[in-house]
Amino acid sequence: MTAALRIFSYLPNPRIFKATVAARLTSVELEIRGAAGTELPAWLWDFDAKPLDASGRAQYAHAIRASRTGFTTPLFKTDAFLAAHPFGTVPAAFSPDGAVGISESNSIMRAVARLGRRRRDLYGADAYLESRVDGFLDATLLFGRDVQVYILGLRAGQVSAESHRAMSSAFHAFFTALQSALTGTKAYLAGPELTLADISFMGEMGLLFTEARHLALLEQHGLEAIAGRSAREVFPEVFAHVDSLVGHEAFAPDFGPYLRALEPAA
Ligand SMILES: N[C@@H](CCC(=O)N[C@@H](CS)C(=O)NCC(=O)O)C(=O)O
Known part of the structure; x- marks a missing residue:
């Protein structure tokens, strides 16, 4: 086929x-x-x-x-x-x-x-809900751009207090919004059902989690991991959501081996 x-x-x-x-x-x-x-x-x-x-x-x-x-x-x-x-x-x-x-x-x-929409709708039942999901995707793309700049810097062995502060402030703004979204829905980012908003978010988190490979470099500069232990304490609902999606049957085949490969680094 x-x-x-x-x-x-x-x-x-x-x-x-x-x-x-x-x-x-x-x-x-x-x-x-x-x-x-x-x-x-x-x-x-x-x-x-x-x-x-x-x-x-x-x-x-x-x-x-x-x-x-x-x-x-x-x-x-x-x-x-x-x-x-x-x-x-x-x-x-x-x-x-x-x-x-x-x-x-x-x-x-x-x-x-x-x-695959006829088999399962991951977008939204009408123009309003679909556009709401689009809003999350747009915000996630902007967050993803910040993550890309930060991670490519780390890969090149470069991190400064300024670049770390820029990433940290983008992370806090984005995660504050997600925390508030999850407090409202008590389920998924855009509403009671799993949508593209959750899937896209996880893709960009996958990239951010590779900062675990560069902890020594961060430490050398007296800097903390952006998505590390302290972030989990500040945004418990968002990280609980991440953890539950990592274990979800549609995510686990990708995220399981991918995150396990990052574990020795973390
Ligand atoms: N926002 C884009 C990012 C894609 C992107 O920047 N890809 C880079 C690799 S990380 C690339 O293909 N670069 C090709 C080049 O440098 O010419 C996406 O989500 O697809």
Whole structure:
């Protein structure tokens, strides 16, 4: 059977979990292509994404482009890839025939939800509820951008009191809102049912949790982990929600092994 959506990315990528969790809940079939982030500079970034050997790299020399975010070496992006994905980022999704490119992990997740909507609605029953969920997704994208800047800095061995303060203040503003949302619903972020709001939030938390790999660097600068023990004390409801979603049957196959791999670091 042809998959309903093809996704290309570095793996594992917690932002792809947004799509895989939604796919499990809606029984949508996905095809995922990719490899470790360190290997993607030797891959062809294309609908037909594949690893390139030395002769392939010579054949696609014309497709070499400078990377921008999260990669430090040039990447082989075809013209067709950039036509389908003007932002040039991964995860990058395609319709089964490759004709339509879908960028941004939130929108790739939305595509899955729309494809499987008849089986289970993860969005909202009407225009108002759907737009309410969109509000959470927009806020989560902004939070995700702050997390990306912070984590890429840590990976490069860089953290300053200023960058840590900026992340901490974004985290507190976002989590205060989520805590208030959960106090109201006593269930899920956008209401009584699990929606894309919860799934998207967990994808970005997956990235933030990788700060556990950089605790020594933070300590060296006299700084605390943003999503560490103190945050759990300030936002108990939000972290209880995170913990319960990690154990949820649609999330556990992705988040279980992913978070276990971070444990030695924490
Ligand atoms: N907000 C985007 C972030 C995607 C993103 O920034 N991807 C980076 C890797 S972390 C990328 O593909 N960079 C390609 C490049 O540097 O050219 C999403 O959620 O999909």
